[in-house]
Amino acid sequence: xxxxxxxxxxxxxxxxxxxxxxxxxxxxxxxxxxxxxxxxxxxxxxxxxxxxxxxxxxxxxxxxxxxxxxxxxxxxxxxxxxxxxxxxxxxxxxxxxxxxxxxxxxxxxxxxxxxxxxxxxxxxxxxxxxxxxxxxxxxxxxxxxxxxxxxxxxxxxxxxxxxxxxxxxxxxxxxxxxxxxxxxxxxxxxxxxxxxxxxxxxxxxxxxxxxxxxxxxxxx
Amino acid sequence: xxxxxxxxxxxxxxxxxxxxxxxxxxxxxxxxxxxxxxxxxxxxxxxxxxxxxxxxxxxxxxxxxxxxxxxxxxxxxxxxxxxxxxxxxxxxxxxxxxxxxxxxxxxxxxxxxxxxxxxxxxxxxxxxxxxxxx
Numbered sequence: 001x002x003x004x005x006x007x008x009x010x011x012x013x014x015x016x017x018x019x020x021x022x023x024x025x026x027x028x029x030x031x032x033x034x035x036x037x038x039x040x041x042x043x044x045x046x047x048x049x050x051x052x053x054x055x056x057x058x059x060x061x062x063x064x065x066x067x068x069x070x071x072x073x074x075x076x077x078x079x080x081x082x083x084x085x086x087x088x089x090x091x092x093x094x095x096x097x098x099x100x101x102x103x104x105x106x107x108x109x110x111x112x113x114x115x116x117x118x119x120x121x122x123x124x125x126x127x128x129x130x131x132x133x134x135x136x137x138x139x140x141x142x143x144x145x146x147x148x149x150x151x152x153x154x155x156x157x158x159x160x161x162x163x164x165x166x167x168x169x170x171x172x173x174x175x176x177x178x179x180x181x182x183x184x185x186x187x188x189x190x191x192x193x194x195x196x197x198x199x200x201x202x203x204x205x206x207x208x209x210x211x212x213x214x215x216x217x218x219x220x
Numbered sequence: 221x222x223x224x225x226x227x228x229x230x231x232x233x234x235x236x237x238x239x240x241x242x243x244x245x246x247x248x249x250x251x252x253x254x255x256x257x258x259x260x261x262x263x264x265x266x267x268x269x270x271x272x273x274x275x276x277x278x279x280x281x282x283x284x285x286x287x288x289x290x291x292x293x294x295x296x297x298x299x300x301x302x303x304x305x306x307x308x309x310x311x312x313x314x315x316x317x318x319x320x321x322x323x324x325x326x327x328x329x330x331x332x333x334x335x336x337x338x339x340x341x342x343x344x345x346x347x348x349x350x351x352x353x354x
Contacts, residue, residue, distance in 0.1 A: 081323075114319060
């Protein structure tokens with residue numbers, strides 16, 4: 001017998017300080033269809049619509065809407081810690097390729113719901129351009145031109161065989177040249193490439209064992 | 221009269237004894253490309269599942285009602301909880317719904333005990349095909 005409980009568990013991503021989908025793909029309240037746990041009583045507000053990139057992390061912010069009670073204290077547990085490791089509350093580390101259930105465990109170790117998450121090694125680091133409103137415009141070409149004072153908003157995101165991956169990760173950026181500057185945006189995960197002076201600059205984003213080189217030519 | 225009595229005794233002897241059973245039934249399945257088989261046959265009770273998979277089960281038995289006494293909820297005992305672990309479901313006040321999750325490759329047994337009978341499941345947790353060995 002299935003109990004119909006008005007339980008909604010919202011999982012909201014915290015922002016990344018490095019690379020990854022901007023702001024962890026937070027979609028609560030944006031009209032998207034919620035993703036629910038296997039038991040149908042816990043629904044997830046965060047976009048967990050893809051595998052997590054191996055080597056990256058995902059932060060879960062657990063929230064409940066349970067009729068008649070506030071959200072109970074919850075512990076997040078991983079079924080297979082060789083795939084996903086839980087560190088510090090709801091901080092998930094993708095440590096091995098594969099799939100593992102993540103259990104939302106309430107008081108007295110009773111399980112509220114669970115969801116299976118996948119981990120996949122990334123094969124490509126892609127630089128994606130966004131509008132200021134956050135709409136993705138597409139992949140940035142390896143070589144492009146800007147005019148002085150132009151700026152573009154980009155995020156560096158991992159892909160595997162064409163499929164976007166989730167996760168936050170440390171991103172290194174290396175520049176050869178002074179014609180452009182890379183400025184981290186106030187929204188985590190986004191960077192502004194700002195054209196400062198005429199010339200050519202080589203940019204290389206490095207993360208997760210991959211790199212995404214760009215050549216930017218700035219014209220007067 | 222004697223014939224009728226003998227016939228009644230014969231009929232009574234033919235009434236099959238109710239076989240007491242306690243069994244697990246899956247409430248959820250495995251994610252794509254992962255295996256979960258819960259085998260419940262007279263000759264075999266087994267669980268075959270890939271590591272990392274969690275699934276919910278409900279326990280069903282045909283034990284006679286306990287009358288006025290408070291019914292004892294069934295119990296699950298896993299021989300090696302490093303291979304397979306069980307947790308109660310928070311929404312299951314009758315304590316008949318559980319979540320099982322496969323933690324690593326290996327074999328173990330799961331014993332389900334109801335008020336009148338018990339059943340042992342052979343459990344095999346495997347690494348999925350093509351997955352890296354950890």
